Amino acid sequence: MGAHPREITKAEHDLAAMFARTEATEVARDAFALFSTMGLPHRRVEAWHYTDLRAKLGDIAPLAKAPSAELVGQVASELDAASVSAARIVFVDGRFVAGASRLSALPAGVRVGESDAVPVWPEVARDEPTIALNAAFAPSATVIEIAAGADVVAPIEIYSYVTAAAQTYARILVRVGAGVRATIVETHDGEGAGAHQKNSALIFEIGDDARVEHIARHVDESAEATHVASFAATLGARAQLDSFALVAGGALTRRQLYVRFDGDHARVGLRGAALLRGNQHCDTTLVVDHAALDCESRERFKHIVEDEATGVYQGKVIVRPGAQKTDGAMKSDAILLSESARMHNKPELEIFADDVVCGHGATVGALDDEQLFYLRARGLPKAEAETLLLEAFAGEVIEAVRDETMQEALRADAQAWLSERHS
Amino acid sequence: MLEIRNLTVKIAEDDKTIIDGLSLTVKDGEVAAIMGPNGSGKSTLSYAIAGKEDYEIVEGEVLLDGKNILEMAADERAAKGLFLAFQYPIEIPGVATMTFLKAAMNAQRKKRGEGELSTPDFMRTVRAGAEKLQVPMDMLKRGLNVGFSGGEKKRMEILQMALLAPTFGILDETDSGLDIDALRIVADGVNALRDPKRGFLVITHYQRLLDYIRPDTVHVMARGKIVRSGGPELALELEKNGYRDYVSEAA
Ligand SMILES: Nc1ncnc2c1ncn2[C@@H]1O[C@H](COP(=O)(O)OP(=O)(O)OP(=O)(O)O)[C@@H](O)[C@H]1O
Numbered sequence: 001m002g003a004h005p006r007e008i009t010k011a012e013h014d015l016a017a018m019f020a021r022t023e024a025t026e027v028a029r030d031a032f033a034l035f036s037t038m039g040l041p042h043r044r045v046e047a048w049h050y051t052d053l054r055a056k057l058g059d060i061a062p063l064a065k066a067p068s069a070e071l072v073g074q075v076a077s078e079l080d081a082a083s084v085s086a087a088r089i090v091f092v093d094g095r096f097v098a099g100a101s102r103l104s105a106l107p108a109g110v111r112v113g114e115s116d117a118v119p120v121w122p123e124v125a126r127d128e129p130t131i132a133l134n135a136a137f138a139p140s141a142t143v144i145e146i147a148a149g150a151d152v153v154a155p156i157e158i159y160s161y162v163t164a165a166a167q168t169y170a171r172i173l174v175r176v177g178a179g180v181r182a183t184i185v186e187t188h189d190g191e192g193a194g195a196h197q198k199n200s201a202l203i204f205e206i207g208d209d210a211r212v213e214h215i216a217r218h219v220d221e222s223a224e225a226t227h228v229a230s231f232a233a234t235l236g237a238r239a240q241l242d243s244f245a246l247v248a249g250g251a252l253t254r255r256q257l258y259v260r261f262d263g264d265h266a267r268v269g270l271r272g273a274a275l276l277r278g279n280q281h282c283d284t285t286l287v288v289d290h291a292a293l294d295c296e297s298r299e300r301f302k303h304i305v306e307d308e309a310t311g312v313y314q315g316k317v318i319v320r321p322g323a324q325k326t327d328g329a330m331k332s333d334a335i336l337l338s339e340s341a342r343m344h345n346k347p348e349l350e351i352f353a354d355d356v357v358c359g360h361g362a363t364v365g366a367l368d369d370e371q372l373f374y375l376r377a378r379g380l381p382k383a384e385a386e387t388l389l390l391e392a393f394a395g396e397v398i399e400a401v402r403d404e405t406m407q408e409a410l411r412a413d414a415q416a417w418l419s420e421r422h423s
Numbered sequence: 424m425l426e427i428r429n430l431t432v433k434i435a436e437d438d439k440t441i442i443d444g445l446s447l448t449v450k451d452g453e454v455a456a457i458m459g460p461n462g463s464g465k466s467t468l469s470y471a472i473a474g475k476e477d478y479e480i481v482e483g484e485v486l487l488d489g490k491n492i493l494e495m496a497a498d499e500r501a502a503k504g505l506f507l508a509f510q511y512p513i514e515i516p517g518v519a520t521m522t523f524l525k526a527a528m529n530a531q532r533k534k535r536g537e538g539e540l541s542t543p544d545f546m547r548t549v550r551a552g553a554e555k556l557q558v559p560m561d562m563l564k565r566g567l568n569v570g571f572s573g574g575e576k577k578r579m580e581i582l583q584m585a586l587l588a589p590t591f592g593i594l595d596e597t598d599s600g601l602d603i604d605a606l607r608i609v610a611d612g613v614n615a616l617r618d619p620k621r622g623f624l625v626i627t628h629y630q631r632l633l634d635y636i637r638p639d640t641v642h643v644m645a646r647g648k649i650v651r652s653g654g655p656e657l658a659l660e661l662e663k664n665g666y667r668d669y670v671s672e673a674a
Pocket residue numbers: 434441459460461462463464465466467468477510
């Protein structure tokens with residue numbers, strides 16, 4: 001059978017109508033044209049096999065409006081209490097808002113600007129329709145430039161605040177200069193925003209010898225939210241990137257990560273924990289591309305899944321011809337706390353070099369009865385014994401977070417989630 | 424006081440009777456030793472008393488200080504004063520031993536209606552207990568039992584028993600895996616807990632432990648039953664003759 005015209009869903013139709021009404025830049029027009037050839041991804045697309053976005057996305061919410069001055073003021077004062085860092089770059093309903101940010105607290109050498117010229121595809125993530133959609137609808141790209149020599153001590157927080165049940169698109173490019181050390185925290189907050197639909201893209205270009213820690217918190221998210229979060233990074237020689245994500249909120253969270261080693265002797269650690277209950281669905285799909293010599297990658301994900309919730313982990317590690325001395329290890333572990341909880345694991349290795357050490361593993365199971373009995377025999381009630389074991393399970397990845405304040409905050413997030421289990 | 428009356432226990436999964444109408448009473452202040460061949464059901468008995476869920480109680484009762492505990496969950500039995508030192512203590516990665524000890528001590532205090540221990544009180548108590556059993560403090564910072572040697576695990580069990588101060592302690596082969604010095608340290612730890620109001624059931628294969636922890640009574644268990652009871656001299660006799668008299672009875 002030859003190619004046949006794709007059936008356009010209502011959501012796709014609505015998106016086209018909405019796009020026609022925007023004042024699109026050239027990049028945006030290209031992006032939407034690319035999106036239109038692909039449409040919303042569905043289960044027959046390998047990368048979306050366990051998350052049929054086309055089926056799950058019923059009605060498309062209206063595009064978010066630019067926030068009013070009043071809203072900006074309100075957000076600014078609220079964030080003074082909620083934000084984890086003094087240096088803050090704030091997005092309200094998808095738009096970068098200088099007035100709600102704390103740009104004055106950014107260290108010297110860090111600049112925030114906007115650009116209409118960031119290409120549709122991040123270098124390492126082509127042909128992903130949701131990224132095209134991001135480029136089509138994002139009002140512009142926000143560029144965070146951290147110059148070589150900048151002395152970034154405290155974390156820089158990218159705070160994405162959603163206030164309405166609308167579609168929001170944020171597109172952020174972070175350029176990290178050679179030798180810089182920086183911690184970037186990405187916080188998603190949409191607690192009061194109902195069934196909002198967020199599409200965010202965070203693109204890192206990490207220079208030689210730079211050392212970046214990235215921490216994403218998908219915790220204070222509305223229980224009805226849909227969020228497609230793309231993360232793309234290229235690394236220069238001897239650079240180091242550690243990325244950690246905690247997902248506890250949202251109805252549907254899709255995190256897609258694309259990382260490529262461009263320089264030799266670099267290291268990447270991608271880690272995360274997802275704490276899921278009710279009907280939550282969280283999909284982490286990642287590709288790590290070893291295109292240089294002697295690089296190391298670690299992927300480590302933990303899921304705790306309760307009720308009818310679903311966790312998905314798909315990880316692909318590619319070792320290009322010539323990427324000798326690659327050292328890769330991928331592991332996904334899940335604990336299912338109910339009969340109807342689901343976990344799908346799909347780790348893959350594509351190795352085209354011979355002198356490499358790569359491995360992967362995946363486990364799905366229940367809490368260990370022997371451990372539970374041991375704790376209960378010492379007097380811990382069932383709930384408390386379970387909490388202790390689950391905290392330890394999630395703690396095994398949280399402890400890899402280097403920033404101590406953030407590590408504490410993430411532990412507290414996990415504890416809060418666990419304490420809700422028995423209340 | 425622990426009274427086991429006509430207890431019959433099956434493996435819940437495969438309908439196999441392991442404890443077969445067993446009766447045994449251990450009075451307050453008494454140390455009772457149980458000896459018996461491998462597979463005779465000693466650990467199963469201790470698990471069934473402690474409340475492990477893999478077993479089906481077919482009939483019988485277990486009374487702790489006059490109250491049937493078989494309907495209680497394991498943590499409730501512990502709160503009532505029961506302690507089992509495991510033959511194979513479980514490793515729990517990611518749970519720091521200190522965190523666990525504090526949680527266990529406070530959980531039991533709470534059930535008994537007492538307030539939480541303050542951190543300084545807790546530290547003082549643990550430090551004193553650890554010193555007696557020669558458990559180094561930095562071992563307590565590690566994951567519970569993770570990477571502990573066989574002997575270290577056993578010492579940790581007795582440290583837990585000392586900290587939780589139960590009214591009845593079951594020691595399942597606490598001596599196995601201990602070197603000669605550690606055996607003495609552990610036995611001293613147990614002897615320090617001997618009290619007119621506290622009973623012990625000591626499961627062991629070797630007379631040697633009983634040289635240090637002098638039992639009041641010795642019982643031979645075979646095929647899920649107590650087949651003979653006597654005084655300390657019975658242990659010496661077993662050491663000499665083995666279990667052949669009791670095993671052959673089965674044939
Ligand atoms: N969960 C189980 N499933 C199947 N069989 C079991 C189970 N637990 C115990 N058994 C069996 O029950 C019998 C008694 O085991 P138990 O561990 O109580 O013996 P024991 O007297 O403690 O032996 P040892 O001296 O070797 O420690 C053995 O035959 C054992 O294989």
